[in-house]
Amino acid sequence: MQVTPTAFDADAARRGAALRGRIRSGEIDRHTSGLADDLVQGNLVVLPAAEAHEFLLYCQRNPRPCPLIAVGEAGEYGLPTLGTDIDLRTDLPRYRVWRNGELVDEPTEVGELWRDDLVAFVIGCSFSFEWAMRSEGIAVRHIDEGRNVPMYRTSIATHAAGSFGGPLVVSMRPLIAADAIRAVQITARFPAVHGAPVHLGDPAQIGIADLGRPDYGDAVTVRPGELPVFWACGVTPQAALQRARPAFCITHAPGSMLITDLLNHQLASN
Numbered sequence: 680m681q682v683t684p685t686a687f688d689a690d691a692a693r694r695g696a697a698l699r700g701r702i703r704s705g706e707i708d709r710h711t712s713g714l715a716d717d718l719v720q721g722n723l724v725v726l727p728a729a730e731a732h733e734f735l736l737y738c739q740r741n742p743r744p745c746p747l748i749a750v751g752e753a754g755e756y757g758l759p760t761l762g763t764d765i766d767l768r769t770d771l772p773r774y775r776v777w778r779n780g781e782l783v784d785e786p787t788e789v790g791e792l793w794r795d796d797l798v799a800f801v802i803g804c805s806f807s808f809e810w811a812m813r814s815e816g817i818a819v820r821h822i823d824e825g826r827n828v829p830m831y832r833t834s835i836a837t838h839a840a841g842s843f844g845g846p847l848v849v850s851m852r853p854l855i856a857a858d859a860i861r862a863v864q865i866t867a868r869f870p871a872v873h874g875a876p877v878h879l880g881d882p883a884q885i886g887i888a889d890l891g892r893p894d895y896g897d898a899v900t901v902r903p904g905e906l907p908v909f910w911a912c913g914v915t916p917q918a919a920l921q922r923a924r925p926a927f928c929i930t931h932a933p934g935s936m937l938i939t940d941l942l943n944h945q946l947a948s949n
Contacts (some may be wrong), residue, residue: 687940695940699770710934713822720936721801722913725929731798737840744915751799762940773932780924802913803872827934829893834886842923849909853901871946878909895933
């Protein structure tokens with residue numbers, strides 16, 4: 680379900696606009712983990728209208744990795760339900776451009792590539808529930824180490840929709856057992872940003888051979904006695920796009936998110 684706030688908090692809107700301004704200017708060109716504090720961040724997928732309905736169905740069948748928080752009209756690059764001054768062509772630190780399922784470029788803006796038939800999908804991001812975890816005293820390792828979150832392709836299949844399908848991608852955070860239990864409770868309140876973990880413990884059970892070699896993002900330290908905890912990840916659509924092989928599409932680069940004017944607590948369930 681798309682988020683439809685009636686108004687934005689003035690301070691949140693000011694901070695969101697300021698961060699997006701720094702991204703537009705090129706001052707920020709890295710991953711956005713830990714950058715936006717209590718502001719909602721989102722994954723981006725942009726497809727021609729001809730493929731948009733099928734991709735929408737894919738998201739609806741896979742709400743854990745693909746929780747939609749906004750869908751634009753064809754050609755629309757501003758999303759008023761997410762912010763007052765959003766420009767999807769410039770407001771992410773880095774994009775990925777795909778042609779026929781192959782990654783061909785990772786630019787810092789996509790204005791010259793934008794077309795009137797493009798439909799934008801913004802998908803909830805786990806960086807939002809990280810704020811909730813840290814607010815309750817749970818350390819998040821990749822933020823503490825100044826790295827992007829590690830992400831892995833798994834052996835878990837998503838539910839296909841037409842040509843879209845493929846493996847579930849997960850993000851991982853190592854936690855001691857007590858913190859892992861609390862993290863399940865905290866993140867379950869945020870279904871719009873992936874919700875509770877999909878797996879705790881042995882990564883081999885979900886097809887991950889080596890935590891030190893993530894498919895996306897950066898490896899982080901896993902200390903003795905810690906459990907690797909895995910959440911569904913918004914990079915999953917990029918695996919689906921590689922399978923569907925649309926002639927053209929744009930996504931965020933893993934970890935380089937859209938920063939909105941929404942506050943994370945607005946996405947929490949009761």
